[in-house]
Amino acid sequence: MNTIQNRLAALREAMKAEGISAYIIPSSDAHLSEYTPLRWTGRSWISGFSGSAGTMLVTLEGAYLWTDSRYFLQAGQELEGSSIELMKMGVPGTPSIEGFLAKSLSAGSVVAADGACLSEAEASDSRAKLEIYGIEYRLDIDLLERIWHDRPAIPNKELFLQPAEYSGQTAADRIALVNERLKANGANATIVTMLCELAWVFNIRGYDVEYNPVGVGFGYISDREAVLFTLPEKINAEVRAELEKNGVRIEDYGQIYPFIAALDDQTRLYVDTKRTTHSLYTSIPKHCRIVEGVSILTTLKAVKTPTELAGLRTAMVRDGVSLTRFYIWLEDLLKSGGSISEYDLGVKLNEFRARGEKFYGDSFGTIAGYLGHGAIVHYKAEPKTSYTIKGEGVLLLDSGGQYFDGTTDITRTLALSKPSDQIRTDYTLVLKGHIGVALARFPEGTRGSQIDILARKALWDRGLNYGHGTGHGVGYFLNVHEGPQNIRTEVNPTPLEIGMITSNEPGLYRSGEYGIRIENLVVTELKEETEFGRFFGFETVTLCYMDNQLVDKSLLTDVELAWYNDYQERVYQTLCPHLTADEAAWLREKTAKI
Secondary structure (H helix, E strand, C coil), X not given: CCHHHHHHHHHHHHHHHHCCCEEEEXXXXXXXXXXXXXXXXXXXXXXXXXXXXXEEEEECCCEEEEECHHHHHHHHHHCCCCCEEEEECCCCXXXXXHHHHHHHCCCCCEEEEEHHHCEHHHHHHHHHHHHCCCCEEECECCCHHHHCCCCCCCCCCCCEECCHHHHCCCHHHHHHHHHHHHXXXXXXXXXXXXXXXXXXXXXXECCCECXXXXXXXXXXXXXXXXXXXXXXXXXXXXHHHHHHHCCEEEEEHHHHHHHHHCXXXXXXXXXXXXXXXXXXXXXXXXXXXXXXXXXXXXXXXXXXXXXXXXXXXXXHHHHHHHHHHHHHHHHHHHHCCCCEEHHHHHHHHHHHHHCCCCEEEECCCCEEEEHHHHHCCCCCCCCCCCCEECCCCEEEEEECEEECCEECCEEEEEECCCCCHHHHHHHHHHHHHHHHHHCCCEECCCXXXXXXXXXXXXXXXCCCCCCCCCEEECCCCCCCCEEEEEECCCCCCCECCCCEEEEECCEEEECCCEEEECEEEEEEEEEEEECCEEEEEEEECCCCCCCHHHCCHHHCCHHHHHHHHHHHHHHHHHHHHHCCHHHHHHHHHHCCCC
16 A cells, blocks of 8 residues: 555544544644644645645545645646545535535444634534534544654744834734724634734744744733733743733643633633634633624734835835846746746745845745646646746746735746737736726725626636636735635625735636736725715735736727736836846836837
8 A cells, every 4th residue: 555545544443443434634723724834734644635725534435635626636636546536626516525424424423523623613514514414523533643653743933023113013002903893892802713813913923834924822812911822932032022011921832722711701702713713612611702703803914004015015026126037037048948847947936036135935835837737726846747848838927925024926927939819818818807806996895706707707708717716815924815805706795995905816727738817916995985985996016017928909998908008117117226227128128018
């Protein structure tokens, strides 16, 4: 048997010992993260699938991975030879995990999962669905701990401070804002589970999660105290002094459960069941009143301060300069007859960004998809399987940087040789959708799902579509994917608010041929106020040229063409002062009016 089959066999033995018929392993960790510290990468360890989203189900007879359309091609490749069956979420005929279990198991069977790595909302929803069929859902057991003998420890790297000069608020300021919102919602306390919320409210950052500058810990905020629960070795003297100055008490990481269990009957706890683990939720004493709603910290964090927005704009200039120099280098390489692998291209891009100021690291794994690999939405280049990029075809490059004063996320599609008419048409249809979002005007209270059609209309008119969302929230020197807002077809009740940073990234993918995506970050801003209310729109803050040779001008309206040419000119005018004369001349040509 191969390694994956050995691990599955060991898990099944542990299941039999506990009388468990099926075991669920989610992607998330004890803090419900998208990207997780190595300790909680159990789904990858048991399956070999490295994507950021997916759920494993192991029964006594089989093994199955549920994931969405972003990962169908990648998962198919990574699961090959593992005996694990790919379950394509959203495809007609693919059952939910609960539906599959209802058909596979008899009444009285036991399904289990680690409740410390599932949200209360997800856990209670699955339990209710399984109970209909008489199936028990057990959430008090971590079977991976029994079989993963070299499982990594909880990371213990030191935390560091995010100064108020970047955030615009002290930790004390943010704690006060949280308490103000708690009071307005009839609550007086809340638990902080998610690492991005913890980092935001206490103005701390860390090195515990790849790409995301966060550190492992829990938090508790009330009108009486603010507590950070983390490993003692993560707190140096500087961090301790600053936290204590801001009224934050530090406790050991493992004390969060007994602390919550000891809350008194005066506690009115505000809980977001989507952002609180089942294990923490069930630790809350029965005498505490629970007020449910969307996390106050997530809502506050999504609306950036003027200081943060100013920092992001300056970070975008540095990012744009780095990207310009990188693309000059790439063009020179290919023109000289050279080549480079997709994997090495990502390494090289990181080097260019690292030459700039205030650079922390990549904000996610660079997606360098050449030719057919561009059609794999969340493609991950590996040294052994990378395509070699040459001076022909189409390259999709999705990348981002973490800077101490902002987080960037940008996708550009480049023609490395003369593009075909089909490619130009496809690209321009995607561009029309991108411009549609960029130019959107909408009344206060509008949700992302109401805007999504603007990105897809030109594609839908020709029977085309893409399977991912159009936009996700972006953190400020935090997670590149953050809530609560997004732009996608699925209904999300969160309205877009002034100061939110969101991506604008429609695309189109032809399997085995190429992928096209155009992504900028936008900030929601007030456009005008009339007798009919306040109307919002977007400020595009990303600064990098788009490839003129891919645009079919005849498909653009006058308004769309004006936006495109204005954007290209703004990129040139903003970046030019930071470039050499030769670099500026190169960019002038790339941003020439069409």
